[in-house]
Amino acid sequence: MKSAKLTCAVAMIAFALPTTPVGLVAQEQQPVSTSESDFAVQNNENTMHVPDGTVVRLMVADSISGKTAKTGDAVQLRVIDEVKVGDLVVIANKAPALAHIAELQHARRRLRAGTMSIKFDHVALVTGQTQKLRGVSAAKGTDVSGGDARNADDPVSLSLLILSLPFLPLAHGDEALLRKGTVLTAALDGDTLLDSASVMAHQPSPSPGKEGPASITFYWLAAQSRTSDHVYCGTLKLGNFSLGRSFAVHLPAGSYWFRTSDKKKPIHLAVGPGGEYFVRVSPFGGNHLELVEHDVGEVEVMETRPLESRKILDVRAESLNDLQADPHTKR
Numbered sequence: 001m002k003s004a005k006l007t008c009a010v011a012m013i014a015f016a017l018p019t020t021p022v023g024l025v026a027q028e029q030q031p032v033s034t035s036e037s038d039f040a041v042q043n044n045e046n047t048m049h050v051p052d053g054t055v056v057r058l059m060v061a062d063s064i065s066g067k068t069a070k071t072g073d074a075v076q077l078r079v080i081d082e083v084k085v086g087d088l089v090v091i092a093n094k095a096p097a098l099a100h101i102a103e104l105q106h107a108r109r110r111l112r113a114g115t116m117s118i119k120f121d122h123v124a125l126v127t128g129q130t131q132k133l134r135g136v137s138a139a140k141g142t143d144v145s146g147g148d149a150r151n152a153d154d155p156v157s158l159s160l161l162i163l164s165l166p167f168l169p170l171a172h173g174d175e176a177l178l179r180k181g182t183v184l185t186a187a188l189d190g191d192t193l194l195d196s197a198s199v200m201a202h203q204p205s206p207s208p209g210k211e212g213p214a215s216i217t218f219y220w221l222a223a224q225s226r227t228s229d230h231v232y233c234g235t236l237k238l239g240n241f242s243l244g245r246s247f248a249v250h251l252p253a254g255s256y257w258f259r260t261s262d263k264k265k266p267i268h269l270a271v272g273p274g275g276e277y278f279v280r281v282s283p284f285g286g287n288h289l290e291l292v293e294h295d296v297g298e299v300e301v302m303e304t305r306p307l308e309s310r311k312i313l314d315v316r317a318e319s320l321n322d323l324q325a326d327p328h329t330k331r
Contacts (some may be wrong), residue, residue, distance in 0.1 A: 004027065008109065010016055018177075045196065046197070047193050047194065048063060048190040049192070050090050050125075050188060050193075051188075051189070052188060052190050052191045054187065054188040055185060055187055056079060056083060056091060056097070056123055056133065056185070056186050056188065057081045057184075058080070058183070058184045058186055058301070059074040059078055059079075059183050059184070059296060060075065060077060060178055060184065061180065062180055063177065063179050063180040063303075064178040065175055065176075065178075066107070066114040066116050066175035066176035067114075067175040069116065071101055071103065071320055072312055073100065073101045074098060074099075075098070075118050077096070077097040077099055078095065078295075079096075079123065080094075080293065080296070087193065088199050088200065088203065089126055089199075090199060091124070091126065091260055092204050096123075096124050097117045097120070097121075097123035097124065097133065098118045098121040098122055098123075099121055099133075099137075099186075100118065100121060101117070101261060102119040107175050107176075113140055113175075113176070114296075115137045115140045115176050116137065116138065116139045116140075116176035117136055117139075118137050118139075118178070118189050120134060120136070120184075121280075121297070123188075123297050125194065126199060127133070127194055127195070129268065129304060131188055132190060132263060133187065133188060134186065134188075135185070135186040137185075138185045139178045139182075139295075141185065146234075158258065171247070180299055180303060181296045181297075183293075196304075210274025210275065211271070212251060214250065214251055214252070214275040214276070215248055215253055215276050215277060216240065216256075216274065217246060217272075217276075217277070218231050218239075218246060218248070218249075218258075218280070218289070219241065219246035219276050219279075219281075219297070219300065220243050220246070220281040221243075221244070221280060221300060221303060222243075222283035223243050225306065227243040228241070228242035229287045230258075230261050231258065233249070233257070233258055233315070234241060234256065234257060234258055234322050234323045234324055234325035234327075235322045235325045235327075236318055236323060238312065239307060241307045243310065244304055245305055245306070246301050248304070249312065249313070250315070251271060251315060251323065254324055255268070255271075255324060256269050256271065256322070256323060257324075257325070257326055257327050258289055259288070259327060260288055260289060261287070262287060262288050263327065265286075266289075266328075267288075267289050267291060274279050276302040277291065277294070278292045278293075278298065278301060279291055300316060302316035
């Protein structure tokens with residue numbers, strides 16, 4: 001009888017033990033979230049709840065090349081687009097965030113490109129606390145090293161590519177590159193309770209009202225079919241710049257059309273007083289212009305050199321009608 005009771009007790013203990021496979025125990029622990037019952041007590045007028053899964057947009061603060069990076073290296077990020085709960089900012093614009101390189105594969109022979117994946121770690125809150133992030137993002141080098149294959153429409157490049165075919169099995173692809181200004185998306189990992197008074201005490205200062213002409217900065221980072229081109233505003237040529245260069249013009253508030261020599265792809269921009277705008281030559285599909293988010297453009301333009309002032313039109317001496325002319329209107 002005693003033996004039967006002992007057997008029953010052992011069975012009950014075994015049933016109560018965790019059934020998680022041993023292989024999963026070694027995985028990274030997830031952050032402990034506040035339970036729903038805790039929220040029912042704590043989430044009142046004195047606390048603020050930032051829910052699990054809240055999306056945070058981040059930007060790479062410094063370029064990282066797979067050629068020099070190592071697994072585990074830190075990746076410095078900063079927030080773009082503040083995160084709010086109601087009318088209060090809980091994660092400020094440009095707040096620091098951190099990730100790390102989780103996996104790194106260098107470029108290999110037979111033109112195989114390098115790859116890199118980063119895992120998000122945490123982001124700073126307005127109160128000075130940090131909150132864990134979750135998510136993974138990846139970068140990959142181009143599959144063919146050098147410009148010859150990418151510009152195969154060029155007869156000279158195509159000829160060079162054909163001559164190099166016997167050596168392609170020995171050639172490497174490009175290393176992965178996580179470029180400065182790249183925008184990534186992560187999510188808050190776990191619910192967060194913040195002291196409402198502390199959140200209100202650390203609200204960012206409101207931006208002062210802007211006046212005067214707007215600043216429009218044009219820049220060129222990535223090579224396409226050409227490495228130099230003209231930029232037009234309305235019917236006027238603002239400047240002739242090239243890969244790796246940038247320049248700025250100042251225009252009164254109003255409506256403008258900008259384009260390169262490609263007349264088919266103008267962009268329209270309504271500028272406000274004192275506004276700051278960034279326009280780049282698109283890295284995708286030909287030399288046309290595209291408007292870039294302010295924070296991204298502000299960082300990316302630092303990778304360029306200013307164009308000589310003699311190559312930039314002095315718009316102050318030009319007609320506003322010519323500057324604001326719609327390229328779709330026949331003249």
